Amino acid sequence: xxxxxxxxxxxxxKGPASGYDLAKRFEHSLNHxxxxxxxxxxxxxxxxxxxxxxxxxxxxxxxxxxxAITPDGSRLLTEWLIEHDPSATIRSETALQAFLLPLLxxxxxxxxVERIKGHFEARLAVLDCQPEGxxxxxxxxxxxxxxxxxxxxxxxxxxxxxxxG
Amino acid sequence: xxxxxxxxxxxxxKGPASGYDLAKRFEHSLNHxxxxxxxxxxxxxxxxxxxxxxxxxxxxxxxxxxxAITPDGSRLLTEWLIEHDPSATIRSETALQAFLLPLLxxxxxxxxVERIKGHFEARLAVLDCQPEGxxxxxxxxxxxxxxxxxxxxxxxxxxxxxxxG
DNA sequence: TTCGCCATGTAATTCGTTACATGATTTG
DNA sequence: CAAATCATGTAACGAATTACATGGCGAA
Numbered sequence: 001x002x003x004x005x006x007x008x009x010x011x012x013x014k015g016p017a018s019g020y021d022l023a024k025r026f027e028h029s030l031n032h033x034x035x036x037x038x039x040x041x042x043x044x045x046x047x048x049x050x051x052x053x054x055x056x057x058x059x060x061x062x063x064x065x066x067x068a069i070t071p072d073g074s075r076l077l078t079e080w081l082i083e084h085d086p087s088a089t090i091r092s093e094t095a096l097q098a099f100l101l102p103l104l105x106x107x108x109x110x111x112x113v114e115r116i117k118g119h120f121e122a123r124l125a126v127l128d129c130q131p132e133g134x135x136x137x138x139x140x141x142x143x144x145x146x147x148x149x150x151x152x153x154x155x156x157x158x159x160x161x162x163x164x165g
Numbered sequence: 166x167x168x169x170x171x172x173x174x175x176x177x178x179k180g181p182a183s184g185y186d187l188a189k190r191f192e193h194s195l196n197h198x199x200x201x202x203x204x205x206x207x208x209x210x211x212x213x214x215x216x217x218x219x220x221x222x223x224x225x226x227x228x229x230x231x232x233a234i235t236p237d238g239s240r241l242l243t244e245w246l247i248e249h250d251p252s253a254t255i256r257s258e259t260a261l262q263a264f265l266l267p268l269l270x271x272x273x274x275x276x277x278v279e280r281i282k283g284h285f286e287a288r289l290a291v292l293d294c295q296p297e298g299x300x301x302x303x304x305x306x307x308x309x310x311x312x313x314x315x316x317x318x319x320x321x322x323x324x325x326x327x328x329x330g
Numbered sequence: 331t332t333c334g335c336c337a338t339g340t341a342a343t344t345c346g347t348t349a350c351a352t353g354a355t356t357t358g
Numbered sequence: 359c360a361a362a363t364c365a366t367g368t369a370a371c372g373a374a375t376t377a378c379a380t381g382g383c384g385a386a
Contacts, residue, residue, distance in 0.1 A: 020337050038337085039340085042338065043339085061337095063337080
């Protein structure tokens with residue numbers, strides 16, 4: 001479902017687009033929120049068209065199809081936003097590594113946390129380059145906060161490990 | 166892979182266990198980090214035994230099998246912890262709702278953010294009840310930080326929406 | 331005209347969820 | 359003995375990743 005919602009959202013926010021365009025939009029704006037490659041997007045659009053959520057508005061060169069959202073699609077999108085309880089499912093490899101830290105000796109643990117810290121910083125850097133005042137604004141500020149608190153956790157954990165080691 | 170790692174980690178941290186036990190451990194300690202139900206765990210343990218990562222240490226009543234980690238399993242676990250670059254894949258329905266907020270009018274957006282805030286608070290409450298000083302310590306403090314920053318985001322966003330609306 | 335990127339797709343496989351099925355043990 | 363919970367599993371389906379395949383178009 002969420003993939004559909006994400007696609008409908010992008011079509012609403014930035015207008016009709018081809019599968020390729022949508023894959024690009026995913027990369028550039030939704031990347032810190034939801035991810036999908038073209039191999040998932042192309043077939044999903046076909047199914048969504050069959051379900052009446054999008055239509056092929058135009059066909060261009062080399063099979064390029066421009067999809068637009070339909071009223072049914074808009075309805076589904078708004079309904080989901082207003083009614084859907086976001087699932088609490090979390091699967092974070094980073095948090096899993098944090099969980100398992102006590103299995104390592106201090107020196108190894110420090111190395112792992114250093115690397116995790118690097119990851120948080122890298123993602124933070126990506127988000128920092130993101131233009132303010134754009135559509136993804138709210139998600140961007142949420143992402144920034146969570147990456148910053150990840151970095152802080154790493155710093156605090158490093159300090160604790162060094163004290164102890 | 167991560168499911169395997171999580172299972173190997175639990176077996177190392179808390180000793181040999183059956184599939185059922187492991188499902189329970191997932192619920193109680195790994196829940197804010199990684200999730201898996203018994204339907205995923207049972208078959209995975211069989212495959213892991215076939216791959217020599219765990220062995221059936223004992224068999225009890227009604228087919229109960231107690232699995233223990235093997236040296237190969239330990240090796241794989243440590244290697245993963247030290248070498249594996251945690252994937253940056255994020256799929257958060259909450260963040261997706263945040264992303265799509267601008268599609269709603271102010272009143273609806275406020276309702277959505279209120280609900281999101283409630284979710285963050287609920288998860289925070291669960292983590293707050295978790296015993297300190299246990300194995301999952303590091304992951305717990307990371308989770309707490311991230312839930313708190315989620316709640317702060319919701320509060321700030323609500324304030325902004327109310328100013329504007 | 332060759333190289334690189336644009337653009338679209340399919341196939342195979344793995345990962346994860348939901349629904350179903352079964353029987354043992356404990357508690358009231 | 360009935361009901362609840364313990365405990366193990368399978369099957370079907372859906373979501374996601376990886377690998378493969380193809381051809382167009384533009385620039386050097």
